[in-house]
Amino acid sequence: MRYVEDFSDERQKAWCIHCGSTIASVPANRDHVPTKSLLSKALRQRGADYDRGAEDPDGYLPQVFTCKECNAGFSEDENYLLCVLHAVISGSFYPNSDEHPEAATVLRSNRHVVRSLKTRPDGQLSLFENLPPFTVYPDMERVKRVVVKNARGHAYHEIGEPLMQAPTHVMISPLTLEPDSKVSQA
Secondary structure, three states: OOOOOOOOOHHHHOEOOOOOOEHHHOOEEEEEOOOHHHOOHHHHHHHHHHHOOOOOHHHOOOEEEEEHHHHHHOHHHHHHHHHHHHHHHHOOOOOOOOOOHHHHHHHHOOHHHHHHHHOOOOOOOHHHOOOOOOOOOOOHHHHHHHHHHHHHHHHHHHHOOOOOOOOOOOOOOOOOOOOOOOOOOO
16 A cells, blocks of 8 residues: 555544544554455565665555554454454455465464354355355354444545544445456465
8 A cells, every 4th residue: 555645633532543542541552454364474574664664655554543442452353353354254263374375374263253253143154154155144243343444444544534423324245256256366
């Protein structure tokens, strides 16, 4: 992602975009938008290089200041969504580490999330786990929290506008990946 000069009104940056706390009066830190863990390993590495002073403008990952409590409060839901996405991409809760090494690592180290996904009332039946179509029924409230968090962060970063009120609705739907579609791995 290319760095864009921030010309937004500094007065808009005085509070946490999630809870409204005054940033100067609470412990605060930077929050990446989009959530770093949802990006490819290559993008995360370029972002880390940029944060350490590399001059490649394509390595920039947008960041906003939020209170530490809010930033940490999203971690479990972001991790949950990361597990859901890796299970869907690999087509299994137990992916082959040769074919999907990152998915295998993430899902193996988050067995509690895998168990919660498998025990959902409408979850993938163990009997048909490795047969197509592999279907995961995530907790949409957890997914929604991550989507809204990232939307707020992007609005704040892109237009300097804190959108702290709850959205009237959030629509989340899966994209079907066709075999001939081109998905960027960078």
